[in-house]
Structures are given as structure tokens and as C-alpha cells.
Amino acid sequence: MKKFIGLLVLCLMMSQSVAGELHTLKLSLAKFKQVTGTVHYQILDCSNVALSWEKLPNLLTQQVAVSASSLEQSTSLQAGSYCVRFFQDLNGNGELDLAASSIPKEPVGFSNNPNLMFGQPSPEDTVFELNQDSDIRIKVNNKKRR
Secondary structure (H helix, E strand, C coil): CCCHHHHHHHHHHHHHCCCCCCEEEEEEEECCCCCCCCEEEEEECCCCCCHHHHHHHHEEEEECCCCEEEEEEEEECEEEEEEEEEECCCCCCCCCCCCCCEEECCCCEEEECCCCCCCCCCCCHHCEECCCCCCEEECCCCCCCC
């Protein structure tokens, strides 16, 4: 009986360590046309994609200076569903500048590289599963000059 209880405790401990295991997420943000300003990016918990962007739990917010045409950042997260979004702050005001039609005036990007033809994507379009160490490449959507 003691051996059985010991084995049961060992199995429970092992299952808890797997549930809390961290995975490395490597973000590659690529194709900055202007090597200036700061990238503001967020990693959000997207386990409930029915929520709006504003209501999703924010797990990480970072600001990184743009010093090359691409940028790489790594972080450790537990297994789960996540969304990443970012913008390149070209004028240093700390905010994403929008035109009157709500179209971004500054470069933006989202995980899964969704089509931005019809505006900001939904969290459902950008969610990805992290269950092992992963590399994610996000293309910078630069504002087209007319």
C-alpha cells in the first residue's frame, strides 16, 4: 500500500511539472522599411478569442528600439493560446497614430500575418497555440504612400 501511495504521489508531481512547463517563444519581426523609432508589442492570452482586443489579458508589453530591418525577441511562456500584436512608433508619442478612417498611419503587425485589407483583425484571426519551443515570424505591414 505504501508503494502504491508513493507511486501515486510521484505521478501527481510529474503531471504538475508538465502542466507548468515553460516554452520559449521567439518572435521575429521582419521588413521594417524605416530603421527608426520604437516597436511596442504585446503578447496576449487568447484562450477566449470571443473577447475584444481591449478585454484580452495582457501577459507582456515591451518597447524595443528599431535598429535594423528586422528584430528578434524571446520570452518564456506556459503552454496555451496566444496572440501577438505590435506597432512601430515612428514619431515617439507612444501611441499608434490612426487616420480619420481608423487606418494605421504607422507600421503594424499581428501573429499569423492576417490580411489587413478590412482593418484590424479579430483575435481569432491571430491566435496560435504554444505547446513547444516555437519561432514566429511576423511581417511588418508598412503604410503605403500615395
